Amino acid sequence: MHKRLLQLAVDPANRPAFDVRSVQVYPSPNENFINSSFLDSSMTEDAQSSLNYSNRQGNHPPPTFGSSPNLEAFAIQACKYGVEDRDSALNMTPCFSRPMHEITFATIDKPKLLSELTCFLADVGLNIQEAHAFSSVDGFSLDAFVIDGWPYEETEELKRALEKEILSFKEQCWSEKQPSPALGKHNQNRVESFPCCVEIPTDGTDVWEIDTRQLKFENKVGSGSYGDLYRGTYCSQEVAIKVLRPERLSEEMVKEFSQEVYIMRKVRHKNVVQFIGACTKPPNLCIVTEFMSRGSLYDFLHKQRGVFNLPSLLKVAINISRGMNYLHQNNIIHRDLKTANLLMDENMVVKVADFGVARVQTQSGVMTAETGTYRWMAPEVIEHKPYDHKVDVFSFGIALWELLTGDIPYSSMTPLQAAVGVVQKRLRPTIPKNAHPVVAELLERCWRQDPTERPNFSEILEILKQIAEQVKNNGENQRKKDKISSVFFSAFKREHH
Known part of the structure; x- marks a missing residue:
């Protein structure tokens, strides 16, 4: 059938x-x-x-x-x-x-x-x-x-x-204007139909076209539907090189590539992966960024079985919130925020990455389109309703839960089942009973069905800082108590010998 x-x-x-x-x-x-x-x-x-x-x-x-x-x-x-x-x-x-x-x-x-x-x-x-x-x-x-x-x-x-x-x-x-899948001989000419250079809007003040003679490829570190990710060097600097596969190029993929370059060349923040340059001449399209040696949070949690204690978790969450707050202040909606797109450097600093489906928010403040990854996707995006920057807040809440539990969201379901559940049944992950009460409250606020009830990243950042300070003070107080108890116990032992 x-x-x-x-x-x-x-x-x-x-x-x-x-x-x-x-x-x-x-x-x-x-x-x-x-x-x-x-x-x-x-x-x-x-x-x-x-x-x-x-x-x-x-x-x-x-x-x-x-x-x-x-x-x-x-x-x-x-x-x-x-x-x-x-x-x-x-x-x-x-x-x-x-x-x-x-x-x-x-x-x-x-x-x-x-x-x-x-x-x-x-x-x-x-x-x-x-x-x-x-x-x-x-x-x-x-x-x-x-x-x-x-x-x-x-x-x-x-x-x-x-x-x-x-x-x-x-x-x-299901408009018949939709292109049919490229089959046989049609696929052989796909790349040739693109212009000699992908047009990226520019204001004339930045230079980002890569000199490919200075770009050296080393080992492949990942693959995806878009193409391959390599570790390499550019002008002796260690870099990550995202290469689009020529045989998979489509108008939509070139559009996303153009959008990613357009956004990344304008952002500069310590918690956003640094853009170095791009090659915009098909079929050799690639984006070059700083190399993040510790990989993604997703790999750390689910492949390396890494665990964050509460102070480390809060540090990571603050890193993410700072990066996202910067993006939102510049009217950039990520639209695919998840642990696979959050990368760590050698100092365990976490940075937001992968702007392939990111968009600059329009003046009207609302957008429509179904994009992102279902397990982390906000209900209004799944339903193809108008949305704004609060979709990233929802996804952040799911990622924060993932950091807290070490589990994949809705792991007993397929991504599509999870999406249907989020929309039709208001399904959400189960918050652990031993979670910090303020963290638990923040999670619930981030993934509320009504986007207007979700906090902004500026507020999220302040809440996380307050929790981190409280946890730090509690830890110091506990260490003082332990030290006093140790001194008392030592003195008690001396008196009885």
């Missing part, structure tokens, strides 16, 4: 291709679930979706990417926030006895797709209870949703309702 949908989606006239079927979710604790990490393995046999359902009670198969553990985690988290909606996660367990529906879409992979699909289903009156999203290497997206809210078991009426809604929704959300 999945292969058929993807084949249909090759033709723009069929987009989005979709299929509907009735499913039944079983709350057995001993379920064996399909690994939904790899699209190809999931699509080799539709028979996998049955999971021997005929041996169980019920008339319908389970969802293709069955994941009741994730649904249970969803329910537990939602319960903590007092969700009382009839179709909420609190009431999922009794709902498991009745059939639900699985709707699978195949279309072009593009920005804002999650918002479009979730809004589309909501407009039909459906409640998303489970979601899985996959991207293929040739530029397509496969999205499977387990929903309830449709009053009938049979699927034909639901299909007709979806088809009717798509006709009115299609022009807005």
Whole structure:
């Protein structure tokens, strides 16, 4: 079925291709679930979706990417926030006895797709209870949703309702103006279609074009969808070199590259990674920055299993807040603030990095677009609503929780499930009971649903400084008490010998 949908989606006239079927979710604790990490393995046999359902009670198969553990985690988290909606996660367990529906879409992979699909289903009156999203290497997206809210078991009426809604929704959300994925011979000429030099706005007062003869590449330190990250030197200075892969270049990628250079060349702050220069002549596009020897906070926490005590955590949080406060004072919204984009130097100073999706805030003060990373993303960005700099405050709150716990946000869920939970169920990470009370209060304020209720980074910075001073004083007082106790104990021992 999945292969058929993807084949249909090759033709723009069929987009989005979709299929509907009735499913039944079983709350057995001993379920064996399909690994939904790899699209190809999931699509080799539709028979996998049955999971021997005929041996169980019920008339319908389970969802293709069955994941009741994730649904249970969803329910537990939602319960903590007092969700009382009839179709909420609190009431999922009794709902498991009745059939639900699985709707699978195949279309072009593009920005804002999650918002479009979730809004589309909501407009039909459906409640998303489970979601899985996959991207293929040739530029397509496969999205499977387990929903309830449709009053009938049979699927034909639901299909007709979806088809009717798509006709009115299609022009807005799946315009045929979207470029098809580059295939075969078309891909060979992609780079040649770009101008000889990427245009970066300039005021004539700065020089940032790199002399590539002075740029020396050493070892590769990372890779991503954009390209590769190298350690190297420029004019004998140790640097990091972010290189865009020529074969992956697109108009959108060049636009983001231009935006990143435009922003980075103007920022100068001790808690923002220092921009050194860029090469703007396709296909050899690269950005050169200072090299951060200790890597990202994400790697420190989750790969090196590093731990921050409270004074160190507060120092890191203050570093981040200073950098972000500077950016916001200069009307720059980062839009993808997360631990992977927070880097440490040899002195454990943390700096904000990666401005690929950052934007200068408009005069109106609001922006729209779905960008960033779902686990750290503010609800208004997920929903494609107007937003401002407070989206970075929400993401900072998630990153601060991550520093506090050492855990990945919503680790029991897929990123898409987390996004749906944040929007529909007001899902948030669980704050540890032993957290400093003022830190706990700050976390809750940072990730409030209403952006206007979140603090600015100037206020966050002052709060963190006050906590750090309090922790420092408490530590000094404790050391004095320990010293007095030690002296008293030594004197006591001498008197009794």
